[in-house]
Amino acid sequence: MAFRTRFAPSPTGYLHLGGLRTALYTYLLTRRNHGTFVLRIEDTDQEREVPGAVEKIYASLAAAGLNYDEGPNVGGDYGPYIQSQRKDLYLPYAQQLVESGHAYYCFCTREELDERRQKAAERGETFKYDKHCLHLSREEREAKLAAGVPYVIRFNMPTEGTAGFDDLLYGRLDVDCSTLDDIILIKADGLPTYNFANVVDDHLMAITLVTRGTEYLSSTPKYNLIYEALGWEPPKYLHLPTVMADATRKLSKRYGDPSFEDLLDMGYLRDAIINFIALLGWSPRNERELYTMAELEEIFDVEGLNKSPSLFDMQKLTWFNAEYMRKLPFEEYLRLATPWFEKVLEPGKFDLRRLAELTQSRTEVLNRLPEMVDFLAKLPEFDNELYTHKKMKTNPEIAKDALAWVLPVLEGVSEWTESALHDTIMAAIAGSGRKNGQVLWPLRIAISGRAATPGGAVEIMYLLGREETLARVRHSLSRL
Numbered sequence: 001m002a003f004r005t006r007f008a009p010s011p012t013g014y015l016h017l018g019g020l021r022t023a024l025y026t027y028l029l030t031r032r033n034h035g036t037f038v039l040r041i042e043d044t045d046q047e048r049e050v051p052g053a054v055e056k057i058y059a060s061l062a063a064a065g066l067n068y069d070e071g072p073n074v075g076g077d078y079g080p081y082i083q084s085q086r087k088d089l090y091l092p093y094a095q096q097l098v099e100s101g102h103a104y105y106c107f108c109t110r111e112e113l114d115e116r117r118q119k120a121a122e123r124g125e126t127f128k129y130d131k132h133c134l135h136l137s138r139e140e141r142e143a144k145l146a147a148g149v150p151y152v153i154r155f156n157m158p159t160e161g162t163a164g165f166d167d168l169l170y171g172r173l174d175v176d177c178s179t180l181d182d183i184i185l186i187k188a189d190g191l192p193t194y195n196f197a198n199v200v201d202d203h204l205m206a207i208t209l210v211t212r213g214t215e216y217l218s219s220t221p222k223y224n225l226i227y228e229a230l231g232w233e234p235p236k237y238l239h240l241p242t243v244m245a246d247a248t249r250k251l252s253k254r255y256g257d258p259s260f261e262d263l264l265d266m267g268y269l270r271d272a273i274i275n276f277i278a279l280l281g282w283s284p285r286n287e288r289e290l291y292t293m294a295e296l297e298e299i300f301d302v303e304g305l306n307k308s309p310s311l312f313d314m315q316k317l318t319w320f321n322a323e324y325m326r327k328l329p330f331e332e333y334l335r336l337a338t339p340w341f342e343k344v345l346e347p348g349k350f351d352l353r354r355l356a357e358l359t360q361s362r363t364e365v366l367n368r369l370p371e372m373v374d375f376l377a378k379l380p381e382f383d384n385e386l387y388t389h390k391k392m393k394t395n396p397e398i399a400k401d402a403l404a405w406v407l408p409v410l411e412g413v414s415e416w417t418e419s420a421l422h423d424t425i426m427a428a429i430a431g432s433g434r435k436n437g438q439v440l441w442p443l444r445i446a447i448s449g450r451a452a453t454p455g456g457a458v459e460i461m462y463l464l465g466r467e468e469t470l471a472r473v474r475h476s477l478s479r480l
């Protein structure tokens with residue numbers, strides 16, 4: 001039997017990380033099973049639609065490397081893949097359900113429903129439609145239809161027994177039918193509700209495995225009853241636990257949690273994010289943490305999924321990113337780092353290739369590069385206490401002496417290369433009986449104003465160039 005899955009986002013904004021994870025897991029299971037991955041846009045609720053959101057979904061999935069085999073912008077045999085372009089095909093199925101007695105016309109007005117809802121609240125009950133219109137006589141119904149009274153079509157849920165389904169992760173889940181509400185299938189404007197369109201499309205698109213968040217767990221028994229009433233075989237279901245921002249709340253853009261796009265903009269690498277997200281709720285059951293997409297496509301399975309909600313840990317993501325930064329081919333790193341360097345360094349003024357060699361191994365996220373290198377553009381203000389370093393046995397006084405001594409040595413360097421700088425200084429230090437650290441530490445502080453820098457004194461002197469280096473040493477010396 002074919003293995004067909006779908007990712008079915010509603011275009012209400014960004015691709016949040018929970019959504020990305022659902023898409024990723026669905027994609028991986030599909031590849032592992034040599035199936036077909038479908039993208040369907042669920043835009044029946046046009047009021048909630050955000051302009052441009054559909055294009056954002058395409059762009060985000062492409063950026064994530066989640067290529068779908070069928071979808072609005074790639075085509076396929078089961079299209080159209082945007083629900084608003086399918087709006088006329090749902091009503092006949094609802095009418096079929098009316099004819100078979102599984103659904104009925106409901107003429108209750110909003111005011112009437114609000115009143116009953118209010119009364120239920122006063123009695124401390126949760127409101128459930130009371131099947132009022134199910135019991136209209138044939139004549140009453142015909143008269144209302146003939147008079148053009150607006151109506152919706154409701155599903156006639158059973159009131160006794162239980163309804164349920166087998167979830168691939170959570171196992172058998174049953175609910176009491178007495179708790180089920182007669183959900184609306186077709187709205188007064190003739191368009192399907194989100195629930196109904198979802199069921200009809202999963203069937204018409206021959207989806208065999210439905211994957212989605214656990215927030216749909218309580219809807220699924222109702223969906224299954226609709227499948228049965230239509231004489232359709234329900235798909236398999238896999239509900240995925242929530243991604244939490246902390247112990248109390250779901251990850252959400254509304255609270256400022258980053259979306260996938262935000263992370264890319266901050267300078268997180270696609271492959272690092274994917275690797276991190278893959279392990280957010282799934283485990284390969286060993287200690288290994290680094291996986292490429294191709295590897296995940298080979299090994300991802302339902303057995304490794306975790307039933308409990310997972311916690312989004314930004315620090316852990318940053319750890320992954322640093323690992324991926326180190327592993328990038330150098331030319332690729334240079335290409336990615338350059339625009340971040342150029343946020344603070346005048347283009348053409350510094351040897352960025354050399355700078356990139358010095359920063360690659362310590363880059364956690366690209367957006368930290370500007371603050372890591374901005375001392376090159378301008379010597380920051382710093383406290384002379386920075387010269388104090390226990391292990392190097394330095395303090396401001398020793399620094400003053402060392403800088404005064406090293407200045408003429410530097411002035412004497414003829415060729416401003418790292419090797420010439422290195423050899424000249426080391427030879428001078430050796431001849432003077434001074435300790436390396438007592439010269440190099442103060443020198444690096446004097447020209448960078450920072451306790452931590454990419455590269456040491458020699459590399460920084462090279463990057464700054466002769467004049468700037470000498471000017472900084474003189475300036476820092478004068479402040480001691």
Ligand code: GLU
Nearest residue numbers: 008009010042198211212
């Ligand atoms: N359109 C739904 C959403 O964006 C997806 C529901 C489903 O996958 O069945 O949450």
